[in-house]
Amino acid sequence: MRPRPPPPRTDPSGEDESQFLAQYDPGAFEHPSVSVDVVLLTVRDGGLASLVCKRASHPHKGRWSLPGGFIGMGESLDQAATRVLRSKGGLSRVWLEQLYTFGALGRDPRTRVISIAYYALIDAARLQAVETSDALALARVSVPWEGEAGGPVELLDEEGEPLALAFDHADILGMAVRRIRGKLDWAPIGFQLLPREFTLLQLQNVHQAILGRTLNKDSFRRRMLASDLLRPTGTRQAGVGHRPAELFRFTQQSAV
Amino acid sequence: MRPRPPPPRTDPSGEDESQFLAQYDPGAFEHPSVSVDVVLLTVRDGGLASLVCKRASHPHKGRWSLPGGFIGMGESLDQAATRVLRSKGGLSRVWLEQLYTFGALGRDPRTRVISIAYYALIDAARLQAVETSDALALARVSVPWEGEAGGPVELLDEEGEPLALAFDHADILGMAVRRIRGKLDWAPIGFQLLPREFTLLQLQNVHQAILGRTLNKDSFRRRMLASDLLRPTGTRQAGVGHRPAELFRFTQQSAV
DNA sequence: AAAATAGTGTCTATGAGACACTATAGT
DNA sequence: ACTATAGTGTCTCATAGACACTATTTT
Numbered sequence: 001m002r003p004r005p006p007p008p009r010t011d012p013s014g015e016d017e018s019q020f021l022a023q024y025d026p027g028a029f030e031h032p033s034v035s036v037d038v039v040l041l042t043v044r045d046g047g048l049a050s051l052v053c054k055r056a057s058h059p060h061k062g063r064w065s066l067p068g069g070f071i072g073m074g075e076s077l078d079q080a081a082t083r084v085l086r087s088k089g090g091l092s093r094v095w096l097e098q099l100y101t102f103g104a105l106g107r108d109p110r111t112r113v114i115s116i117a118y119y120a121l122i123d124a125a126r127l128q129a130v131e132t133s134d135a136l137a138l139a140r141v142s143v144p145w146e147g148e149a150g151g152p153v154e155l156l157d158e159e160g161e162p163l164a165l166a167f168d169h170a171d172i173l174g175m176a177v178r179r180i181r182g183k184l185d186w187a188p189i190g191f192q193l194l195p196r197e198f199t200l201l202q203l204q205n206v207h208q209a210i211l212g213r214t215l216n217k218d219s220f221r222r223r224m225l226a227s228d229l230l231r232p233t234g235t236r237q238a239g240v241g242h243r244p245a246e247l248f249r250f251t252q253q254s255a256v
Numbered sequence: 257m258r259p260r261p262p263p264p265r266t267d268p269s270g271e272d273e274s275q276f277l278a279q280y281d282p283g284a285f286e287h288p289s290v291s292v293d294v295v296l297l298t299v300r301d302g303g304l305a306s307l308v309c310k311r312a313s314h315p316h317k318g319r320w321s322l323p324g325g326f327i328g329m330g331e332s333l334d335q336a337a338t339r340v341l342r343s344k345g346g347l348s349r350v351w352l353e354q355l356y357t358f359g360a361l362g363r364d365p366r367t368r369v370i371s372i373a374y375y376a377l378i379d380a381a382r383l384q385a386v387e388t389s390d391a392l393a394l395a396r397v398s399v400p401w402e403g404e405a406g407g408p409v410e411l412l413d414e415e416g417e418p419l420a421l422a423f424d425h426a427d428i429l430g431m432a433v434r435r436i437r438g439k440l441d442w443a444p445i446g447f448q449l450l451p452r453e454f455t456l457l458q459l460q461n462v463h464q465a466i467l468g469r470t471l472n473k474d475s476f477r478r479r480m481l482a483s484d485l486l487r488p489t490g491t492r493q494a495g496v497g498h499r500p501a502e503l504f505r506f507t508q509q510s511a512v
Numbered sequence: 513a514a515a516a517t518a519g520t521g522t523c524t525a526t527g528a529g530a531c532a533c534t535a536t537a538g539t
Numbered sequence: 540a541c542t543a544t545a546g547t548g549t550c551t552c553a554t555a556g557a558c559a560c561t562a563t564t565t566t
Binding site for chain 1: 272316354359
C-alpha cells in the first residue's frame with residue numbers, strides 16, 4: 001500500500017514570514033474531518049459503566065456510540081471534549097484527559113474521520129440528575145480480559161445483553177479501560193470516581209471495580225494512608241449498621 | 257471563551273444508510289489541517305539525542321523542527337508517521353508508537369493544525385548512514401527536570417548551545433521523554449535503542465541515559481535476568497581490554 | 513447479644529540496594 | 540603483574556500479603 005505523498009511545505013522563496021502567512025491557503029489540499037469522542041466512566045454496582053448515546057442519524061443509526069462531535073475551528077481539543085460532555089450530558093467540571101487518537105481508514109463510512117478520544121471520570125452520584133433518556137444511557141462495561149492486555153470491551157444493557165456499538169467505539173472503550181488500569185497504581189485517579197468525602201472501603205471498591213479483581217484490604221489501607229493523597233476529615237460515617245468508618249478527602253483539587 | 261457549536265450530525269430522516277452516505281458532503285464544514293510529527297530518539301554519548309530538520313520554508317524558516325508532514329487522505333496515522341521517517345530520514349522498520357495529539361489554537365501561525373505526535377526509538381548505529389546534512393541533524397536532548405514531571409526540554413548543538421525549535425516542538429519532545437521514562441520499567445523499550453546483540457552494561461547505560469540518573473548495577477542485572485525479556489546468546493564480547501561480557505538478545509521482535 | 517464492618521499488630525515472602533568477593537580478558 | 544569490567548553470594552531494609560485480634564456501631 002503506497003500512501004499518497006504529503007502536500008509540499010515549500011513556498012516560493014524570498015518572502016518573509018508575514019508575506020507567506022498572508023498568502024497561505026489552508027484549503028489548497030483536502031483535509032480529513034476531525035472529531036472528539038469521550039469515554040465517560042463511573043463506578044456503579046461494583047463495576048465500571050460508561051455513558052453512551054443512541055445514534056439518531058446515519059451512519060450506524062440506532063446503534064449506541066460514545067458522546068462525540070466534530071472539532072470547531074475555534075476551540076482546542078480539550079475544549080471540544082469539555083463541550084461534548086456539556087452538550088450531550090449537561091456535565092461540567094469533570095476530570096478529563098486525552099486518551100488516544102484513532103485514524104484508521106475505514107473507521108467512519110462517511111469520509112475520512114480522525115477522532116481524538118478522551119476519557120473522563122465522574123462520581124456516580126453526579127450522574128443521577130442526567131440520564132434515563134431514550135437516547136442517553138449508562139451502560140455496564142464488561143471486560144473480557146484481565147490486567148492491561150486486551151482489546152475491545154462490551155457494553156451491556158440492564159438485562160445483561162450486549163449493546164451494538166457504532167464505529168470503532170468498542171476499541172476506544174477498551175483503550176480507556178487499559179489506560180485507567182495502568183494509571184491506577186501511580187496516579188490519583190480513583191478519587192475522581194467518588195464524592196468529596198469517602199471511606200477507605202469505598203475507595204477500595206472503586207479500585208476493585210477498575211481492576212476487575214479483589215484487593216487485599218490491609219495492604220490497600222497501608223498503601224493509601226502512606227500515599228499522602230488522603231486527608232482525614234475527623235468525621236465518621238453515620239447510620240451504617242456497623243462500626244462507622246472515618247471519612248477522608250482527596251488532598252488535591254478534585255474537579256478540573 | 258465560547259467555542260463554536262459543532263457541525264450538526266443530523267440528516268433529513270427517512271433515508272437508509274447507503275442513501276445517506278451517497279449524499280454526504282464532507283466539505284460542508286471547514287476542517288482543520290492534520291499532521292504527524294515524529295520524535296526519533298536514540299542514545300548517543302550517554303544521553304538522549306533526537307533527529308531534527310531545519311525548516312527550509314515558512315513558517316519558522318531556519319529553525320529546527322521535528323520531522324513531520326501532513327496526513328494523506330489515503331493513509332492511516334501509523335502509516336503517515338512511518339512515511340515521514342522514510343522520506344525525511346530514509347529509515348524503515350523502526351519501532352514507533354503514538355505519543356499524544358497537540359491541538360492548541362495558536363500552535364501553527366498558518367492555520368489551525370492538529371498534530372498527532374509519534375515517538376520512535378532506534379539504535380544509534382543505524383543512524384550513522386543517515387545524517388550530517390545541513391538540514392538534518394541529531395541533537396542532544398537536555399532535560400532540565402528529573403523523574404516524569406516536567407515540561408519542555410531543550411535541544412543542544414555540538415557546542416552545547418541551545419537550538420531554536422519551531423512551533424510547540426519543545427513540548428512534544430518533553431512529552432516523549434516523560435513517556436519513555438514512565439514506560440521504561442514495565443515495557444520492553446530499552447532494547448529498541450540497542451543493536452541486536454548487547455551486553456547487560458550496554459542495556460544499563462541505555463536505561464541511565466533515558467532516566468538521566470545512575471542505576472544500581474546488581475539490582476539492574478537481577479531485574480533484567482529475571483524479566484524473561486533477555487535470551488543469552490552463548491557468545492561473548494571480543495577485544496575489549498577486560499573480561500568480556502556475555503551477549504544477549506531481546507526475546508521479542510525488535511523492529512516493527 | 514448478634515451482626516457487620518473498622519481498624520491494629522505481627523509474621524513472612526519478595527525484591528532492591530549495598531558490599532565483598534572471585535573471574536577473565538587485554539596490556 | 541596490573542587494570543578494568545564481568546559476574547556471584549550474602550546481608551539488610553522496605554513493602555505486600557496473610558492472619559489474628561480488638562473496636563464500635565445498629566438491630
